[in-house]
Amino acid sequence: MSQQERVQEELEALEAILMDDISITYNAKGCAELVKSVIFPSTANEVDKQYVCVTLEVELPQDYPDCKPVTRLKSPRGLDESTVDHLYKEIANKCEEYIGHAVIYELIELIRQNLTESNLPTCQCAVCLYGFSEGDSFTKTQCFHYFHNYCLAKHVTVNEKNFLEEQDKLPAWKRSTVGFQATCPVCREPISCDGTKLKTSLPPKELQDAQKFEVTQELKMLQQKMQQLFNYQKSKGGIIDIEAEENKLLLITNSEDNNSEDPGPSLSSSNPPVEQQPLHNGLQNRNHNQRHYSKYSNR
Ligand SMILES: [Zn+2]
Ligand SMILES: [Zn+2]
Known part of the structure; x- marks a missing residue:
């Protein structure tokens, strides 16, 4: 069986098992390029008991399955970084073990098994930044x-x-x-x-x-350091009038901007050092953020 036929056979089997839970993208030549699947823990279809999920993307190089596919985990929900790192390690091992064989279903099952074992959010609450302990609602x-x-x-x-x-x-x-x-x-x-x-x-x-918050000696020193930095920025013309700044930002309404992926001048080596143009830089970066902000707030 040719290499392409083996891939085709693997994908057909995946579609038969996973049906709508899998999406396959083909290139212009009709070869499968990318396989995507959102994976949930097995909870006997009790959707409200699924506390975690992750999207697996498998990119198929031309020589797959005789070489390893490229895998990515996207949009992890309820999982902290260390859990995702652990998953990546297990995926890498599995891919290594399965060189020459169909591996995608194995990966999906591996991830599902991991999610089922840790089916409680390991992430933090984005409001208070504390984790979830037993008994917390x-x-x-x-x-x-x-x-x-x-x-x-x-x-x-x-x-x-x-x-x-x-x-x-x-x-x-x-x-x-x-x-x-x-x-x-x-x-x-x-x-x-x-x-x-x-x-x-x-x-x-x-x-x-949690311990009661106290201003420690360490915090006082940090405060002093920040005060010096603030004064330095102020002396160089940095933006310090927050109210005036906010009023300016409200004027920017253009959310579809081709430059929205521009990392900003401070990241480019061809620009003069930041401190020579603090006002310019400050404004550019703030505007850059604002574009993203208005993009999201319009949803
Ligand atoms: Zn949300
Ligand atoms: Zn909280």
Whole structure:
């Protein structure tokens, strides 16, 4: 059997087993280039018990399966970096072991098994930055982001309050007709949540056990160092008037900009050192961020 026929056979088998859970991209010559699959833990189809997921991308070089494919893990949800690193190591071993043989299904099963074993978020809550301990009540959003109920309640309450205040300032004809929509604090996807249930949740365990914040000698020294840096930037013309700066940023409304992937002048070696043009650089970088910001906020 030719190498291409072997690949075709592997992909047909994958499609038969995984059906809609797999997508295959072909190049102009009709050869399969990329295989993608979103992998969830096995929970006997109980979707609300799936706390983690990850997308596996397998790029097939021309000589696959006689050489290793290129693998990537994308959009890990509920997984911290060390878990993802561990997965990469296991994937590399599996690919090594299977040179000359169909490996994609093996990879999917390997990842699924790992996800099933660690089917509890190992990541942090993006609001309080503490982890999830046993007994903490937490929410998995539809976009697979995790928050302690206590933290999500705070986020939603503040957002709703801001929304209502903004609405109050508008003339009646400009006010929203759909009302407040809670959004995910990480990706801003609309989320549905039970406000009253969230509000009665206790603070996360790690937050309750955390040491009381104190200004230590070390922090005082850091503060002094930052003060010096601030004064230095100020003397070089850096932006320090936050209010004026914010007003400027509001003027930028163009979200589709070809330069949005431009890393900014400070990263390019052909530009003069940063300190010779602090104002220019500062503005460029802030504008750069703002473009991304408005891109997301428009969703
Ligand atoms: Zn939290
Ligand atoms: Zn989200």
